[in-house]
Amino acid sequence: xxxxxxxxxxxxxxxxxxxxxxxxxxxxxxxxxxxxxxxxxxxxxxxxxxxxxxxxxxxxxxxxxxxxxxxxxxxxxxxxxxxxxxxxxxxxxxxxxxxxxxxxxxxxxxxxxxxxxxxxxxxxxxxxxxxxxxxxxxxxxxxxxxxxxxxxxxxxxxxxxxxxxxxxxxxxxxxxxxxxxxxxxxxxxxxxxxxxxxxxxxxxxxxxxxxxxxxxxxxxxxxxxxxxxxxxxxxxxxxxxxxxxxxxxxxxxxxxxxxxxxxxxxxxxxxxxxxxxxxxxxxxxxxxxxxxxxxxxxxxxxxxxxxxxxxxxxxxxxxxxxxxxxxxxxxxxxxxxxxxxxxxxxxxxxxxxxxxxxxxxxxxxxxxxxxxxxxxxxxxxxxxxxxxxxxxxxxxxxxxxxxxxxxxxxxxxxxxxxxxxxxxxxxxxxxxxxxxxxxxxxxxxxxxxxxxxxxxxxxxxxxxxxxxxxxxxxxxxxxxxxxx
Numbered sequence: 001x002x003x004x005x006x007x008x009x010x011x012x013x014x015x016x017x018x019x020x021x022x023x024x025x026x027x028x029x030x031x032x033x034x035x036x037x038x039x040x041x042x043x044x045x046x047x048x049x050x051x052x053x054x055x056x057x058x059x060x061x062x063x064x065x066x067x068x069x070x071x072x073x074x075x076x077x078x079x080x081x082x083x084x085x086x087x088x089x090x091x092x093x094x095x096x097x098x099x100x101x102x103x104x105x106x107x108x109x110x111x112x113x114x115x116x117x118x119x120x121x122x123x124x125x126x127x128x129x130x131x132x133x134x135x136x137x138x139x140x141x142x143x144x145x146x147x148x149x150x151x152x153x154x155x156x157x158x159x160x161x162x163x164x165x166x167x168x169x170x171x172x173x174x175x176x177x178x179x180x181x182x183x184x185x186x187x188x189x190x191x192x193x194x195x196x197x198x199x200x201x202x203x204x205x206x207x208x209x210x211x212x213x214x215x216x217x218x219x220x221x222x223x224x225x226x227x228x229x230x231x232x233x234x235x236x237x238x239x240x241x242x243x244x245x246x247x248x249x250x251x252x253x254x255x256x257x258x259x260x261x262x263x264x265x266x267x268x269x270x271x272x273x274x275x276x277x278x279x280x281x282x283x284x285x286x287x288x289x290x291x292x293x294x295x296x297x298x299x300x301x302x303x304x305x306x307x308x309x310x311x312x313x314x315x316x317x318x319x320x321x322x323x324x325x326x327x328x329x330x331x332x333x334x335x336x337x338x339x340x341x342x343x344x345x346x347x348x349x350x351x352x353x354x355x356x357x358x359x360x361x362x363x364x365x366x367x368x369x370x371x372x373x374x375x376x377x378x379x380x381x382x383x384x385x386x387x388x389x390x391x392x393x394x395x396x397x398x399x400x401x402x403x404x405x406x407x408x409x410x411x412x413x414x415x416x417x418x419x420x421x422x423x424x425x426x427x428x429x430x431x432x433x434x435x436x437x438x439x440x441x442x443x444x445x446x447x448x449x450x451x452x453x454x455x456x457x458x459x460x461x462x463x464x465x466x467x468x469x470x471x472x473x474x475x476x477x478x479x480x481x482x483x484x
Contacts, residue, residue, distance in 0.1 A: 025038075025367070026038075029041075029099055029365040029366055029367040030099065030365055031364070031365050031367060034315075034316075034317070034364040034365055035316075035364065036362060036363070036364040036365060037362075038367070039226075040226075040361065040362030040363065040364070041101075041362070041363055041364070041365060041367040041368045041371065042367075042368075042371050043226075043227045043229075043230045043361045043362060043363075044101055044358035044359065044361040044362050044363025044364075044368040044371075045101075045358060045363065045367070045368040045369065045370065045371020045372045045374075045375070046230050046358075046361075046371060046372075046375070047229045047230045047233065047357045047358045047360070047361040047363075047397060048101070048103050048352075048354060048355050048357050048358030048361075048363070048368065048372045049103070049371070049372045049375040049376065050230075050233045050357075050389050050393075050394050050397075051233075051354040051357035051358075051394050051395075051397050051398065052103060052105055052352050052354040052355075052357075053375075053379070053386050053387060053389060053394070054177070054254060054255065054387070054391055054394070055083060055087065055105045055106055055108075055352075056080060056083055056084050056087075056376075056379060056383060056386060056387055057080075057254045057255060057387050058108070058254060059079065059083045059105075059106040059108075059111055059346060059347065060074075060076050060079035060080050060083060061254070062108075062111050062112060062115055063079055063111055063114070063115050063345075063346075063347060064076045064079050065115070066115035066116060066119050066120070067119070067120070068119045068120065068122065068123050068124045068126075068127065069119075069120060069121055069122055069123065069283070070123060072123070072124060074124060074271065074345065075268070075270065075271070077265075077268045078268045078269070078270045078271040078345075079271065079345070079346065080265075080267075080383055081267040081268050081269055081270075081271070081380060082269075082271045082272060082344040082345050082346040083105065083106050083346045084267070084376050084377075084379045084380045084383065085267070085269070085272075085344065085376075085377075085380060086105070086106070086337075086340055086341055086344045086346045086349050087103070087104060087105035087106070087349065087373075087376045088373045088374075088376035088377040088379075088380070089340065089373070090104040090105075090333070090336070090337040090340060090341075090349050091103045091104050091105070091369050091372050091373035091376060092369060092370060092373035092374075093333050093336070093337070094330070094333045094334075094337075094351075094366065094369050095366030095367065095368070095369025095370045095372075095373060096366060096369075096370075097329050097332075097333050097366075098326065098329045098330040098333050098366060099326065099329075099365055099366035100308075100311070100312065100315070100317065100324075100326075100330055100365070100366055100369075101311065101315060101355060101358050101359055101363035101364060101365060101366065101368040101369060102307065102308060102311050102330070102351050102352075102355045102369070103351075103352050103354070103355045103358070103369055103372045103373075104333075104334070104337045104349050104350060104351055104352060105349060105350075105352050105376075106341055106346045106347045106348070106349055107299070107300065107303060107341075107347065107348050107349065107350040109299055109303065109436060109438075110131075110296060110299050110300060110303075110347055110348040110350065111347035111348070113295060113296060113299065114127050114128070114131060114296070114347045114348070115347075117292065117295070118130060118280070118292055118296075121280075121283060121284050121288075122279065122280045122283040122284060123276065123279065123283075124274070124345065125274050125275050125276040125279060125345075126276045126279040126280035126283060127280060128274070128275045128276075128342040128343070128345050128347075129275045129276045129277040129278065129279060129280055129342065130280050130289065130292050130293050130296060130342070131296055131338065131339070131341060131342030131347060131348045132275055132277060132338075132339045132342035132343055133277060133293050133342075134293050134296040134297040134300060134338055134339075134342075134348065135300070135335055135336065135337070135338030135339025135340070135341070135342060135348065136335075136339055137293070137297055138297065138300060138301060138331075138334070138335030138338055139332060139335035139336060139339070141301075141335070142328060142331045142332045142335050143332075145328075146464075147301070147305075147331050147335075148327050148328055148331060149464050150305075150464045150468055151305055151308075151309070151327065151331075152323055153462035153463075153464035153465050153468075154309075154465070155420055155448070156321075156322045156412070157412070157413045157414050157417070157420035157421070157424050158420060158423055158424055158427065158444060158445075158448055159309050159313070159322050160313070160409040160410070160412045160413050160424065161413060161423065161424025161425065161426075161427040161428050161444060162306050162309050162310065162427055162428075162440070162441060162444070163309060163310040163313050163314070163405055163409045164405065164406050164409050164410055164424070164427075164428040165306070165427045165428035165429070165430070165431035165432070165437070165440045165444075166306055166307065166310040166353055166356075166405065166431060166437060167310070167356075167401070167402040167403070167404075167405030167406045167409070168402060168406070168428055168429075168431060168432045169353070169402075169431040169432045169435075169437065169440070170353050170354070170356065170398045170401065170402050171398060171399050171402035171403075171432075172432040172435075173353075173395070173398055174395035174396065174397075174398030174399045174402070175395075175399070176194075177253070177391040177395050178206070178207065178210040178391055178392045178395040178396075179197065179198065179204075179206055179207050179210070179253065179392070180196070180197065180202070180207055180210055180211070181194045181195065181196060181197070182194065182195060182197065182198050204249065204250070205243045205244075205247055205249050206240075206249065206251075206252050206253070206390065206392045207392070209236055209239055209240050209243065209390070209392040209393060210236075210392040210393075210395060210396060212236065212239070213232050213233075213235075213236040213392065213393055213395075213396035214396040214399055214400070216231075216232045216235065216236070216396070217229060217232040217396045217397060217399075217400045218400060218403075220232060221400060221404075226362075227361065228361070228400075229357055229360055229361045229397045229400060229401075230361055232393075232396055232397065233389065233393055233394055233396075233397060236392070236393035236396070237257060237388070237389050237390070237393040239393075240252070240257035240390050240392060240393050241257045241258065241259065241388075243257075244256065244257050244258055245258075252390045252391075252392065253390065253391055253392075254391065255387050255388060255389065255390045255391060256388070256390070257388055257389070257390045257393070258388065259385075259388065260384035260385060260388065262384065263382055263384050263385045264381055264382060264384075265381060265382070265383045265384055266381075267380045267381065271344060271345035271346075272343070272344050272345070273343060273344075274345055275342060275343055275345070280292065287483075291478070291483055294475075295475075296338075296348060298438060298471070298475055299348075299438050300334075300338045300348050300350050302437065302438040302441045302442065303350055303351070303437045303438050304331075304334045304350045304351045305441065306353075306431075306437040306438075306440070306441055307350075307351040307352065307353045307355070307437065308324075308327075308330060308331075308334070308351055310353065310356065310405060311351075311353075311355050311356055311359055312324040313405075313408075313409065314356055314359045314360075314401075314404065314405050314408065315359045315363070315364050316364070317364070334350065334351055337349040337350060338350060353437070354398065356398075356401040356402075356405065357397040357398065357401055358372070359401070360397065360400060360401040360404055418451065419448070419451040419452050419455050419457060420448070422447060422451060423444045423445070423447040423448035423451065424444065426440075426443050426444050426447045427440045427441065427443065427444030427447075428440070430443045430444070442472035442475065442476070443472075445465060445468055445469045445472055446469045446472055446473060448461070448465065448469075449461055449465055449466060449469045
């Protein structure tokens with residue numbers, strides 16, 4: 001795929017063939033300055049939306065299946081609206097203020113914490129209030145410059161390890177969500193956690209659609225076809241609709257590729273604003289309440305950090321030191337998004353790693369977010385249509401983008417320096433193996449500090465890395481200390 005010019009390169013110094021700025025839209029989003037074009041941004045916005053539209057279905061399932069301490073459950077229709085409207089608004093906000101192609105939506109992992117740890121010990125408004133407080137703390141960290149200092153303190157080699165780890169993580173997400181690999185039930189009494197297909201074999205039309213989608217996407221990328229990822233998603237969706245119509249397919253997972261009988265759905269905004277900021281502390285006590293907020297904060301802080309690093313590196317938005325100009329604006333919107341997610345009862349909203357699908361399609365600016373946000377807005381009224389794209393059609397994009405991230409980042413790690421190579425290795429493995437960006441970052445940070453100290457190079461470790469590694473160590477020790 002075409003390699004864009006770095007964000008810091010002036011337009012007049014860009015390679016021949018780079019489009020010249022034209023119009024207020026181009027100048028505001030710096031589309032030409034970043035070596036992109038309007039069609040690329042639009043394609044990227046569409047690709048990102050299709051890659052993450054599943055959240056409109058999945059988030060209501062996760063939150064709606066849980067009960068609070070009073071036995072109350074959140075309404076499914078209201079959760080769909082809350083998820084879509086928050087994703088739309090925060091994604092648009094990131095596009096306009098941050099001017100980066102990073103879309104946001106309810107964070108997976110954080111919503112499980114809210115559903116399974118917070119809600120059972122308090123009311124739903126109390127639980128969402130703690131999410132709001134976590135977002136406020138994130139914004140305070142941004143305002144003091146601490147969050148950006150933490151990100152800038154990460155050595156370049158470790159940053160690349162984070163990017164590669166996320167690449168491997170989203171590849172595993174694609175394989176699991178498509179059904180190409182599946183979790184072996186505990187009843188099997190085996191130490192092998194995953195297997196091919198649902199029973200050790202590749203069976204069924206949905207898996208075939210996924211395999212064809214992967215091959216098509218990679219073939220189009222090899223041929224350098226513009227719009228490769230988006231073409232594959234649309235083409236495989238059409239194929240899936242046809243297959244579903246003519247064959248007896250027992251299950252496609254969350255989304256059935258079938259044109260809905262009634263494509264229009266009326267949004268229900270009933271959950272917006274149903275928040276109690278400090279009610280949870282009355283239920284569980286001050287210490288437990290603080291630890292709950294800390295748990296949400298840690299997950300949101302470092303999941304977003306890893307995603308922002310990976311997307312900015314892949315989009316070539318960083319300078320020679322690996323830092324992204326205007327980072328504080330991006331981090332501020334991310335912190336605000338966490339609070340807005342709690343305020344809408346859709347759980348913490350955060351940067352989505354699936355944004356790499358749009359970057360892989362050529363997106364380099366916040367205009368791609370305008371497209372993605374607009375599609376989430378349309379989804380408020382056309383949710384049945386927006387969610388008819390099966391994961392088997394969308395997830396091939398994650399495998400392709402995972403490869404692109406790995407291929408561009410792995411050569412920039414100094415493998416001869418074990419004090420950086422081993423932490424990078426730990427980071428990139430722990431993300432997919434623990435199914436968590438935060439765990440990968442935490443274990444990589446701790447390993448980096450320990451190895452630099454062991455090598456007698458402790459003075460080379462930034463103070464922020466010591467502090468963050470200490471926080472992670474405390475986080476992992478919390479169960480042993482009886483603090484969970």
